[in-house]
Amino acid sequence: MVTRNVFIARNHALVKKALKIRCHPDLEHRFVVGLRSLLRRGAHAGAMVLLLVFLVFARALGGQTGGIRGVVVSLGPDGQPLYLAGAKVTVRLESPGGWSLATFSNDQGEFSFIDLKEGTYTVTAELSGFKPVTQSVSLKAGAVAEIRIELELAPVTGEVTVTPEPEGIDRTESSPTGAVKERTLQDAPLVNERFQDALPLLPGVVRGPDGLINIKGARTSQSGYLVNSANVTDPVTGQFAINLPIDAIQDVQVLSSPYAAEYGRFTGAVTTIATRPSGDRWAFKIQNILPRARRRSGKTVGIEAATPRLFLGGPLIKNRLTLAQSFEYRFVRTKVESLPPLQNDTVLESFDSFSHFNLQLTPNHNLTVTFSVYPQKNQFVNLNTFNPEPVTPNFKQRGFNLAFLERAVFSNGSLLESMFSVKQYDADVFPNIEEPMTLFPERNFGGFFNRQDRDSFRYQWFELYHFPVKEWHGQHNVKIGVDIGYSTYTGRIASNTVRVLREDRTLAEQIDFVGQTHIERNNAEYSAFIQDKWLVTPKLTFDVGLRYERDGVAEDNNLAPRVGFVFVPWRAGHTAIRGGFGVFFDKIPLNVATFDQLQNRVVTRFARDGVTVVDSPRFFLNLVDRAEIKNPYSLAWSLEVDREVTRKLLFRFGYQQREGRREHLVEPLAGPGSSGTLLLLSGGRSRYREFQFTARYKLGERSDLFASYVRSRATGDLNTFDLHFGNFPAPIIRPNQRSRLPFDAPNRFLFWGDIGLPADITASPVLEVRNGFPFSIVDEELNFIGRRNRAGRFPTFASLDLQVTKGLKIPFRGKKYTFRAGLKVFNILNRFNPRDVQNNIGSPNFGGFFNGVSRTFRGKFVFEF
Template structure:
């Protein structure tokens, strides 16, 4: 090729390359100028938030919304100086919303943002008016707000959520197992955080409601009277006491601004046998009324319900396969707003109940079952007064618990390898009273050196409880498989007399929530408890933290550690006065006496060490059960519709009251009650909350847990329905130990006012123990190798609401339980002398029920 031509081609190529570079440079320059022009048009809003005393408010949640308030555009949290900033804002008109616990929400409309400017805005938050706090404002479950502190509810269930769920009985406690870490034991009691029901606290509107004698939950409150239910597994705020398990807090519903009434479930569910109608299976009509008595001053809420239920028991034949429950519930609440600084609330409740053929199953037919009757009454007065910019709460409550347990006759209670016969062995009547005075003051936020904000709360609690019990027991016989008598227990009723016992409890506490920075808060507190029945003074320190490591505030790490002391049920202090027992053992011929021993009931304060001397017994001995709990939790707001929580919990308890038959060094025998038992609970929990269309909520949780401890707890043998045969105590899996549990539930709103609410549960089966022909345990009790098959259930409620007139509506619902008809056995042949040993049976099959509600 000609060199001149080559040079020309090179020049042309260089020229083309330069043109391309120039064009690219012009385009890039135009883009930069366009971006710079756009940035020049964006703006910044600097917000300063103070309180009524011009002190900075930290941790306030600020949000800019569209002018119509339909959509949130950007959020921020105020820092240590009370500043919150919004950047890269487009010019326009916005709505500003500022929310902080303890202050009245602030909403500013028509906040104008101009282009290319920095706008400064100062706002002042006022203390929330008392009239808006007639009911307790609870922290939202799965909260990612630092202001909620270290203690948040594991589950917060609103009435509107609960009423649509497929719950067999529309009562508060039937909904609690929807909480991770809460499970209903094989005996029907609730276990929270791996503890017995008697070891947890029930609080209704701020005051305790446990049965003083047994410690169990006795509130027969319908869902219609409830505003919300909260469950705490690790509350580090020291205002809570008298428990080593968890806390169930019930807040009742107040009357509204307008009159409202509902009539629910007034049509009965009929019973069909062989295609024929055979009476009524269940009827549970509930009436609720609420509204103003004096406009803006006095409000009332009234609920009344009646329930009759004939529940079939699998494994038995009709008509001897049904238990019968008949109960009533009356609850009234009056809320008086005296002025913006002073409110009062009065509640009155009466809850009678009568249960027939309690604990009926294949092995315990009707003649062997006990009956149960209760007459509970409660009343409380709560006074709220705004004092020195804080809130003073004063509560006085009085409760009366009457209970009676008796058998179907006076025959001996007989045990065989294949089941029981005769009549239930024990009869008892009990009257218990409880009086409580609770005073707490929530001080206004105080700023101290090092720019920390303190939220102080302190108060005291005085409780007097008493119980009066009559207890008698009939003989118990243990027969071998061939019908020969192996053992006979005769109770010493000769000196039986009414048992009376009382206790005074004094407690005081001080709590400080320190806001060190906008993204970090600490809860520090100390609780003092004095239970005169033990002459024991306890100090319970607790500490927790909440930390948001990222600027968006959507991730929160929480944790804490605390010491907790239990209440002492009065039945425990009555133990020495229960009738002793003469135990006679026979040889294989059933007539020749092998051994005869008399066991008296002894309460001691020594550990089970040798040499043991029964002469050192002390009716006032024992210690208050003590628990140490710590946890670490991570919560993340993944999106506006999804929130995740991961939590690890460790709980260790000591000084639990445990029964054991013992012999001292002199050969004297006794049933010894010691506060020497131990228990441990560990749980790893993953929970997700989905917010669906129309703000429906759906929860999914998985819990990997372990609950182990001493098995001879007092209530298993001397509770309302006790057991007469006491064998040696063992440390093993607790009866409600469930290593794996997957739970999903929620509500789904569909078009045409249709609602679907499923509950899905899969879990490991409960453990059980093997027995021999003489009702002695074989091997380790509640072993992992002796468990029921895995449990699975899909329950569903489908409902539709019809608007009949402008003022009246009708709601029809159909509930279905165990839709898949999964094999969920309730019984097992656990006696090795039983010909059907090892067979599981009596599964709950698929059932249906309906409801009809009238809405006004």
């Protein structure tokens, strides 16, 4: 015991001397007693780590003097100040290598920064729903500067402008976050000019082989999508189900495993979309008014694309009511180069309208109303080398989304956000020809086997209350909220015969479908949450929250605790360490809830002669395992280090891991005689692990460069429900396996930039290099050979894209109007990046890759006035 006491005393004194701090005697006594107890269990190394952590935090909590203090207010209807609690206030030293600190205003709107040296500082105050304000403060040695910051609600003075991404690192957000700003949406080379095209610019986000976006190793249906806080996923499939003109979007954020408890009903990530309000002056923007000719075999054959867009916005009633309106019409033919000319185009036609109204009821009371419609037709969906036009499905969607968002600031500084939305989403899937679908090694033929006619509604009510900031061992910014939803689904799903032929055209298998086709189900969802952003010191912040969820399908009470932290270890503020752990429960799509209402399969297998039945017609009954469907959930944790090397150069190192549980999958089981079961289980698993390195370099006010490398692994069960019963179901169901997920890309390097050049020229290059996606091998009867997704990978994908635009001023009737013209080039290097592989060993073309996209040129024209 004497030896251990000497060890404690010596090391405690040494570390104190090294760090030059003073600890409170009572704290020192308690710490030494605890350390002795730990050493009794033999944890010498752990004791030293705990000792160092204690002393670092003691230094962070140590006494400081001098600085800047002030108050954050907003003027009420009578002109009297309303003190705003919970405003984020950041102070930055304006000098080479200048550092920054952040805090939150208390319930009297007060804030303070102490131990600041002489110099010039910028102080920025931000609060949800208000326009940020920045002030400059000159501080003399030993002085305390007092300031007052007045905030105004954002819609009053919101301008339709593009602002550069803020400099520096976030010192209060614990969740891994990626953002796509309005400037990127306008400048980046986006092939379809949709915001989804910009998401792969973020590390860990890839477009999978099915064309859908996969975020951090999660399938599309496992992620959440919010537009101005409203859930815009399809209640039937769980996928993103709204089209927005890109001009209507202000910014997009991707939150992978957010530790804020207000986000729920997902296991992958949440994508939040903020739409663009109007300013106090009328503005118009027109672009893409010229159609693009369709060139085939050196001849012009009709129109390949016409995608005009219009944005207009301005005040309807000055300082009270504004409108931002976006329209977009799209007619696009997309060529599949491995099919014969004039038989190789998918066709998309859509019309999207988004209206954004802002009504300023009082200076502290605002109402936002948004309304969107998004009819769309897709012909020859999933057209590829092995599925020509007749065998592909068509798709139609129609619907609307109406949302009301009210924000009110009260005299005590609290904020209440209320949202109500109604969403209709109807979808039809139907074949091009009414013939049995025939699967053949060389190329499939016949008609698509599945027909769907779905009608759905979702009603959502959301309340979020921000309490005034409370002081107790730091500052507490507490939120509570409730989220109630109700969804309905009615429709008809019918399937036609599917035939599997061998290479010699003998029949190997036939699948018929029997039973009713009518589908009907509804679901009520309830959520409540509480979360606290606890600013212990300007250097240490915790996010602590608890979320409760329940729905009418599983009828389980689910609790999801979450905790995150941000620690700024040094006063200069150039380094931030963030991380956390959370539990996330997913939604149950209504197509999962109606599994037992779907048609049943009758499967017949034939001998090599194609006539002799070797397995009598086997009836597969759709059955839910243990008669219950559970909510999938995931366990996720992350750790990131941000290092601001200079004000222009930032590095990020991060690790994330997500473990999925109770995921929905289907398993075919043969029973005695001619019976069988198609079992729906809530037993699927998945795992995603990611190491990320990202660098950002700011060349200037209009120029940013980004580079990232991601090393990841995505594995899980492959017989997922959405693969076989989604919008475009796969007809063949084989036994489940756990292996690489279809969108697994272990190594991915990404470089892109937004570079402002002289003469108002903007250049935006994008370079992506990654591993090809995995694939499986099948025999002539479409049985998997070996482990699935372990037969090999597509060739390494590499593509360099570029968009260059130039701004011009065109005089007209005494005024000058802005015109931007430019060029987009995709796959500049003309590299062969195949999208199809012949994986059937019965084909003489086995192992061949097909369907690459050659170098492509597109023009860009934008008029603003």
